Amino acid sequence: MKSGIVSAEKLFKSYGDQVAVDGLSFGINRGETFGLLGPNGAGKTTTISMLVGLLKPDSGEVTIRRDQNGNDVGSPLLPEFRRMVGIAPQQLSLYDDLTAKENLNFFGQLYGLSGQQLDKRVDWALEFAKLTDRKNDRVGTYSGGMKRRINIAVALVHEPEIILLDEPTVGVDPQSRNHIFDCIEQLQSKGITVLYTTHYMEEAQRLCDRVAIMDHGKLLALDTVMGLVEKHGGRSVVSGELGQRPEQISFPGSVDDDLKFRFESNTPLDEVASLSSQGVQFQTLSVTKPDLESVFLTLTGRSLRD
Amino acid sequence: MRIFSMAMKDLKVLFRDKMGAFFIIGFPILMGLFFGLVMGGEPGSGGSAKMKVAVVDNDQSEFSKQFVESLQANESVTIETDDLDSAKNSVRTGSRVAVLVIEPGFGKTAGLFWETPPTIKIGVDQSRTAESAMLQGYVMESIGQLASVRLQDVTELTGFVNDAQKDLAEDTEISMANRMVVSAFLTSMESMATNFGKLQTNEELSSGAGQLGGGGGFDFVNLEPMNVNREVDPNSVGGQLKKLKSRWDISFPQAIMWGVLSCVAGFSISIARERSMGTMTRLQVAPVSKLEILLGKALACFITVIFVAIMMTGLGMLLGMKPDSIPMLVIATTSVAICFVGIMMVMSLLGKTEQSVSGAGWAVNMVMAMLGGCMIPVMFMPGFMQQLSYISPIRWAILSLEGAIWREFSIGEMFLPCSILLLVGVVGLAIGTTMLSRDE
Numbered sequence: 001m002k003s004g005i006v007s008a009e010k011l012f013k014s015y016g017d018q019v020a021v022d023g024l025s026f027g028i029n030r031g032e033t034f035g036l037l038g039p040n041g042a043g044k045t046t047t048i049s050m051l052v053g054l055l056k057p058d059s060g061e062v063t064i065r066r067d068q069n070g071n072d073v074g075s076p077l078l079p080e081f082r083r084m085v086g087i088a089p090q091q092l093s094l095y096d097d098l099t100a101k102e103n104l105n106f107f108g109q110l111y112g113l114s115g116q117q118l119d120k121r122v123d124w125a126l127e128f129a130k131l132t133d134r135k136n137d138r139v140g141t142y143s144g145g146m147k148r149r150i151n152i153a154v155a156l157v158h159e160p161e162i163i164l165l166d167e168p169t170v171g172v173d174p175q176s177r178n179h180i181f182d183c184i185e186q187l188q189s190k191g192i193t194v195l196y197t198t199h200y201m202e203e204a205q206r207l208c209d210r211v212a213i214m215d216h217g218k219l220l221a222l223d224t225v226m227g228l229v230e231k232h233g234g235r236s237v238v239s240g241e242l243g244q245r246p247e248q249i250s251f252p253g254s255v256d257d258d259l260k261f262r263f264e265s266n267t268p269l270d271e272v273a274s275l276s277s278q279g280v281q282f283q284t285l286s287v288t289k290p291d292l293e294s295v296f297l298t299l300t301g302r303s304l305r306d
Numbered sequence: 307m308r309i310f311s312m313a314m315k316d317l318k319v320l321f322r323d324k325m326g327a328f329f330i331i332g333f334p335i336l337m338g339l340f341f342g343l344v345m346g347g348e349p350g351s352g353g354s355a356k357m358k359v360a361v362v363d364n365d366q367s368e369f370s371k372q373f374v375e376s377l378q379a380n381e382s383v384t385i386e387t388d389d390l391d392s393a394k395n396s397v398r399t400g401s402r403v404a405v406l407v408i409e410p411g412f413g414k415t416a417g418l419f420w421e422t423p424p425t426i427k428i429g430v431d432q433s434r435t436a437e438s439a440m441l442q443g444y445v446m447e448s449i450g451q452l453a454s455v456r457l458q459d460v461t462e463l464t465g466f467v468n469d470a471q472k473d474l475a476e477d478t479e480i481s482m483a484n485r486m487v488v489s490a491f492l493t494s495m496e497s498m499a500t501n502f503g504k505l506q507t508n509e510e511l512s513s514g515a516g517q518l519g520g521g522g523g524f525d526f527v528n529l530e531p532m533n534v535n536r537e538v539d540p541n542s543v544g545g546q547l548k549k550l551k552s553r554w555d556i557s558f559p560q561a562i563m564w565g566v567l568s569c570v571a572g573f574s575i576s577i578a579r580e581r582s583m584g585t586m587t588r589l590q591v592a593p594v595s596k597l598e599i600l601l602g603k604a605l606a607c608f609i610t611v612i613f614v615a616i617m618m619t620g621l622g623m624l625l626g627m628k629p630d631s632i633p634m635l636v637i638a639t640t641s642v643a644i645c646f647v648g649i650m651m652v653m654s655l656l657g658k659t660e661q662s663v664s665g666a667g668w669a670v671n672m673v674m675a676m677l678g679g680c681m682i683p684v685m686f687m688p689g690f691m692q693q694l695s696y697i698s699p700i701r702w703a704i705l706s707l708e709g710a711i712w713r714e715f716s717i718g719e720m721f722l723p724c725s726i727l728l729l730v731g732v733v734g735l736a737i738g739t740t741m742l743s744r745d746e
Contacts, residue, residue, distance in 0.1 A: 052591045079593035087591050093584035095315070097322040102315075109311040110592040138322075154588070 005030040011060035020046040022217040033194040035208030043217035044197040053077040086160035088152045090167040096140030104157050111158035129153035145176025162193045201292035220299045232298045233290025235264040243281030312602025329568040338561025356384045360393035360405040367413025376448035403437045404430040558622035559707035565614035567671045573607040574653035578663045596742050604647045611643040634710035642703045645727035648734020655741040674698045702726045
């Protein structure tokens with residue numbers, strides 16, 4: 001059983017009349033990758049800002065536990081708890097006029113690193129971001145993907161126990177995105193707790209142990225990806241084209257004049273096998289399993305990308 | 307340690323921005339040189355400021371040549387002989403200040419007070435009347451030296467007395483009383499001329515050649531050097547300018563302040579820039595207090611201001627500026643740095659974006675600069691503007707720097723401007739910290 005390392009209790013934050021976060025409560029277990037999934041404007045960044053102490057909640061509380069037993073509990077505003085957290089903000093947060101090494105050195109020093117320890121961590125972070133050969137180039141000369149990687153590396157230079165990645169793949173090419181995924185999986189293997197916000201459901205599905213789905217500042221559902229799909233994803237969709245119109249059997253879905261069909265099923269493969277044994281000929285066949293997109297659709301009535 | 311790290315990072319970022327570095331290093335040098343060259347006519351500005359005068363000698367006598375030599379000996383004047391047309395043309399086109407035309411017959415009467423004064427025509431550049439007035443003084447001085455030489459010529463003086471006595475004897479219309487008076491005067495002059503001869507003989511015999519008095523057997527007069535310049539009010543522009551040793555004395559304090567203002571402008575946008583770059587998020591998430599963030603910026607700004615002051619002082623000294631007191635200059639510079647670091651703190655929080663902070667910052671800077679004497683030295687401003695200038699910290703900053711460079715301030719005199727600067731700095735730091743701590 002993993003112990004909780006971050007706890008958010010009934011967080012509420014508004015800007016004037018606009019409610020950004022509305023009574024949000026969740027806990028993040030030590031060593032897990034926790035996803036915050038929601039469309040733009042759902043309140044993910046505001047939530048992260050409250051978790052790291054950048055924003056003060058109007059009400060509610062954030063606590064961080066330093067020990068496994070949960071006795072050493074404190075606010076993210078306290079320096080000793082801040083040292084446990086690293087953040088890679090959605091907006092690139094780097095000094096373009098400094099080199100990658102200088103950026104890492106500077107932020108490492110802010111967290112109290114110095115001497116050989118600092119050098120060692122900077123070298124590790126450069127290697128992590130696969131930027132060792134470009135370490136003395138100014139960040140301003142990097143590609144978007146390289147900047148994203150160094151943005152994450154800076155968050156890790158002081159060896160935090162918790163890393164918050166706010167939409168780390170925004171504006172990144174597929175190759176760099178895959179590299180970032182590799183980096184995160186590397187962190188997971190080291191047992192680092194990751195809080196990952198995204199509006200790409202396939203990222204949450206690939207990387208996260210548990211996912212909290214947010215919309216309009218509210219928590220709609222929280223579970224493992226499998227659990228969410230089972231609870232809220234609905235049935236699989238079977239579609240395709242038939243060889244001939246079925247005459248003497250009961251077909252589960254509609255078939256149009258072009259012999260194209262579509263039906264939903266909890267056991268799609270069994271149902272297809274049964275139809276086939278009854279003489280139904282399938283020219284093409286497609287089975288679409290429910291995913292987080294369909295979970296979000298079920299929960300909100302609209303798509304994640306609306 | 308973290309404050310130092312932040313300061314070093316800010317300095318790196320600042321100096322890697324070529325435009326920012328230019329405004330902090332290049333701009334004040336340009337301003338210093340510009341204002342220094344504009345003030346080229348100030349006292350002690352060196353040999354290059356000698357006034358050029360053309361002389362047309364139409365007399366070509368021994369005494370006209372002596373007169374020209376006497377003018378040439380004057381360190382403030384460069385004499386160039388020329389023909390009349392060329393000389394007039396050079397004054398008209400501004401390459402010379404004036405032309406002096408020595409008319410024929412100059413040598414016969416110049417320096418002889420009993421003769422009709424000789425005529426010297428002078429043509430001046432109307433735009434340089436002050437220098438022309440000085441030239442007239444130098445001409446009178448040279449004529450006086452010529453008179454001194456001719457008065458000591460015994461043969462000439464005796465000849466004059468003999469001729470006069472002869473004329474007196476031949477004049478039948480003069481009354482008896484007047485004849486006796488004039489005769490007595492001429493006898494006295496003859497006696498004086500004879501004694502000049504003795505004096506010259508004694509001088510030749512003794513080693514004190516060239517002395518008018520204090521020699522061997524005859525004391526004609528005991529001459530002592532005396533400053534006959536008119537006393538000048540030390541608070542007047544003229545009085546203040548008298549203290550200047552170099553044209554750079556005024557321009558470099560101004561230039562230092564332009565550099566300081568560039569530092570203030572450069573660093574005041576750094577907090578807004580941290581926001582726009584997103585790095586403020588990292589700073590605020592790190593175990594660093596807002597006060598430490600501000601102090602890091604303050605330290606970077608302080609170091610840069612001190613650097614600019616040292617650089618400009620060094621450059622000024624290379625060009626001829628001679629600070630009266632280096633310790634006073636250190637005190638003044640430190641006070642200036644603290645003051646403008648405080649001002650930078652407040653300015654940096656005047657807006658959320660780089661554009662708004664930069665715009666507001668330069669607007670405030672320009673008003674302070676105009677009022678404080680960065681553009682026109684305060685001493686040249688009208689009275690009410692001089693009073694108004696006291697509200698600008700730049701006025702106090704320049705005053706403290708000038709106090710150390712050429713105003714010969716004592717510690718007591720330095721206390722007022724420096725304490726005002728320090729007060730502004732501390733208040734600025736306090737306001738800046740309060741504003742940032744309220745900022746979310």
